[in-house]
Amino acid sequence: MKIYFDKLYRYDRLQEPAGIALPFKEGELKSADRIAITQNGRKCMVQPKITSKHPDGSIRYLYVDFLADIPANKGAVLEFEKESDGKYEEKGVSVTQTEQGLRVDTGCVTFTVNNNSQNIFETLDDGRKHYTAQNFEGPYLKDDMGLYDINIGEWKIIDAGPVKCVIRAKGSNILNNKKVDFEITLTSYAAKSWIDVSYRIINTTYDELHIKSLVFYAKPDETVTASDDLFDMHINMGNDSTGCGDVLTDNSKENGPVYHTRGTGELEMISGKAPVSNVRTLVGSSNYKTDFYIGRDGVQVNKIIDDAYLVKEANEHFAEVFYGTFLADYTDGNDGLCITVYQAQQNYPKAVKAYDGGVAVMLVPEDIGNVVMQSGMAKEQRFLMHFHEPDMQMWELDNRSTIYQMPDRPCIAPEEFKKAEVCMDVFPEHLVNEVEIALIARADNHSRCYGMLNWGDSIDMGYTLQGRGGGKPVWSNNEYDYPHSCALMYARTGIRRFLDYLIVSAKHQMDVDVCHYSKNPLRIGGQWEHTAGHCKNGIMVCSHEWVEGVIDYYHFTGDERGLETAISIGDNILRLLDTPMYAKPGEANARETGWALRALVALYVETRDEKWLAKCEWIIDSFKIWEEEYGNWLAPYTDNTLIRVGFMISVAAGSVMRYYRVFPREDIKQMLIRAIDDIVENCTLDNGLFYYKELPSLSRNGNNTLLLESLAIAYELTGDKKYLEYGFKTFETNINNTGRAGVGSKKVIDDAVIVSGDSTKGFAQSFIPLVTYYKALGDTGLINNVKLY
Structure with missing residues (x-):
């Protein structure tokens, strides 16, 4: 391979x-x-x-x-x-237990962490300088009530080397009787002088948490008083009208104490004007060439990212892959420390500063932006601590900082996923350029929503305009399992950005879309349905809880929190299925238990834990009873109507089919064929499309791709090509009317900067139906019968 x-x-x-x-x-x-x-x-x-x-x-x-x-x-x-002697020459990173906690040695940096402490590091040595706990403070949380104390619990080894070491501890921010939990994860690598710090704050209160500030300090001297004051730099280079970062400067006659330059061309000359022997400070941000402020004699320099900054800054990147970098560096004659905040622009508000007191990393700067975490909400943020020699060039710091933002991501050929048969077969033998172009465009053409609690999600304008948010934007909350569609798209193409889409959206789902704390046991560990404020006044129902994408995230990153999140969502689904809403077959629509079945089957395939199967069999039996009682899988709508909703029946069919592929049974096969025959017979319009819903007031032209998956399923079960013919018009309409991704307009809504584009729901809902139907058309030769522009 x-x-x-x-x-x-x-x-x-x-x-x-x-x-x-x-x-x-x-x-x-x-x-x-x-x-x-x-x-x-x-x-x-x-x-x-x-x-x-x-x-x-x-x-x-x-x-x-x-x-x-x-x-x-x-x-x-x-x-x-697959088979070798497994030997390599280099010495790897090691982690060992100590009486107080853990000791990590990368070969370049050695550090210790203590259990039940108030500081992340107890000691740290990079070969040039010995640091103690007092050199590192925070991250300190402050809200309207004041500044919280920190208590870090027991450190645990997650991954023990030799390539990388991951250790993690849970802790609490404590103020009077109020306790806000957090997790800290430290990742270090063999023979590397940097440490990746993850700080995940969790609102473990029953009230909103209004974060006033959240700041980490690295100080060169234990006696220095940490400071988070900021000021405008008041230096203007002029507009970069080309968008290429090529506005020139000339610092040759400047005497400081602050130098401003864009790109690396002047850095060597400035280093002579701001020698590290007298303390050099530096901050930088980029989306093209990095924009630097460099201070002489320890003078303060800082960078701030807020909504006004983002709205005015031009950027053409797909921001899940890369927006730019955001760094601060303090270097003196003994040592240097450069700290980079990961995806700072995407997770604004952010600020960094370097001054004679070291580096301040403001994950939430005071009086900038408005970060309000709802009860049970979590948010992970990361930064890289790069310890370096005093004579390391500034361009080298910028280089490592940028690589942290956009790391090299290796890939394998899509054929390897197809051969392995580890995922749904989304690998057509006959590729059609028009279809491939449309699928890529659908994956790319989604809105990017910046903001610490918004990044990785998108606003659904359909729900918003319907008024479902009470006048506020409705967040899609990864509806229809957007991360899973991204994972499958990556597997079938090998295109790197689809993996980045998966990682960003899954991280948001694990943090913001899942309830981590509640008085209500029916909410703990579950996923919120699309709503305003991500979870504010939200509900949890089985039709809007997804696990396949976070399981994919686990496979593609090795981060076990993906699997842990999937299991917590599955446990929540099991609790919900025991409530009266699902007690009588037919009382809930077909997609409710359909989506539940899909999640539980995925968890069984992943874990082989039979606890997931009891409810799977119960759902299959309920579908059989449902069909017997009503004649078909009809859904309650008004108090006196039961109607066919083709796309909801298709959700149920797709989920039952996933169970059938693991546990094939003739009775399930025939039930599926009858359900899809009912769609074909009753939901088809004369123009070749399917109607939206079965009422005179709702039987408008439908364009929902979910019905295409049902047709592909019927073909898979019977081998009869006639089922595919019913989907020609729906397939043509969707492929031919796909938009093209590009740079969209930006606007500020509450705590978000919204870059225009579709809701992620559009791709998530359509990808699997389109690609499975597309594959079936290719297998049968019917692809030549559809009209593609």
Whole structure:
């Protein structure tokens, strides 16, 4: 199996940490003990993690962290081997238990963490300077009640090397009787002098949490008083009308104490004017070339990101992949520390500053923006602490900072996923350019919504205009499992940005869309339905809880929180299914228990835990009773009507089919065929489309792609091509009317900067139906019968 790195950066990356998910067919790989990744005949340091197994116990998904040499301005091809001697020469990162906590040694940085402490680090040594707990403060939480104290609990080892070490601790922010929990995760790599810090705050109160500030300080001297004051820099280089970051400056005659430049061209000259022996301070941000403020003699420089800044700044990137970087550096004659905030613009408000007291990282700056976390909401934010030599060039700091924002992401050929049969078959043998172009456009053409609590989600204007948010925007909350569609799109194309879409949206779902704290046991661990404020006044129902995307996230990143979130959502679904709403078949519409069945089947396939099966069998039986009682899968609408809703029946059919593929039974097969026959017979309009819903007031032209999945299912079950013919017009209309992604307009709504585009619901709802129907058309040759522009 070949592993590919795309061409990316202009400088070599030697022994660069990377990770990849590798799929395997059942029985192909029994153990990861002897695997290897080789580059030019040399074995790379590897760290495998089995994330999923087949029923026979063989490996289904393997996530491998490894170190690779990636050449400047070129791609690279490596080889995966299932059997080797497993040896490599380098010494890896190690983690050991101490009496008080843990000790981590990367070979470049050694640090200790203590249980039940008030500081992240107890000691840290980078070979040039010895730091103590007093050199690092926070992150400190402040709200309208005041500044919270910090209590960090017991540190646990998540991944133990040799390529990377991950340790995690839970803690609490405490003020009087109020307690707001958090998680801190530290990730470090073999022979690297940087530490990736993740801080995940969780509103474990029953009230809104109005965050006034959330700040981390790194100080060169224990006696320094930390400060988070900010000021306008009042330096203007002029507009960059080309959008290429090429506005020139001339600092040759400037005497400071602050120098302003864009790009790296003047950095060497400025370094002579701002020597590190007298303390050099630096902040920078970018989306093209980095815009630097550099201070001499420890003078303060800072950068601020708020909504006004984002609205005025031009940017053409797909921001899930990259927007720009955001860094602050303090360097003196002894040592240097550069801290980069990950996706700061996307998660505004943010600020960084460097001054004679070190570096302040403001995950929420005071009096900038308005961050209000609802009860039970969580939010993870990350920053990279890069300890470096005093003589490291400023362009090198900028380079590592930018790579942190957009790391090299290796991939494998889509054929490997198809051969492994680990996911739904979304791999047509006959590719049609018009369809491929439309699918990519649908995946790309979604709104990007910036804001600390909004990034990874999108506003659904249909729901908003209907008034479902009471005049406020309605957030889609990953409806129809947008992360899962992104994962499948990535598997079938190998296009890197679809993996980034998956990661960003799944992280949002795990944090904001899931309830982490509540008085109501029917909410704990569950996912909120689309609503205003993400969860404000929201409800939880089985038709709007999804697990496949966060399971995909687990496979593709190795982050076990994805699987933990999926299990928590599944447990919530089980509790909801025991409520009176679902007690009588037919009282809820077909998609309610349909989506529940889809989630529970996915959890069984992933975990092989039979606790998920009891409700699966109960749902299958309820569908049979439903059909017997009403004649078909009809849905309650008005008090005196039961109607056909084709797309809801299709959700149910798709979910039952997922169960059937794991547990094939003739009675289930025939029930599915009858349900789809009913759609074809009763929901088809003379113009070739299907109607929306079965009432005179609702039987308008429908364009919902979910019915295409039902037709593809009927073909899969019967081999009869006639089912596919009913979908020609719906398929043509959707493919031919797909928009094209581009830069959209921006506007500020509450705590979000909205870049125009479709709701992520559009792609999430349509992708699987379109691609499975498209594959069936290709398999039968009927693709030649549809009219594509």
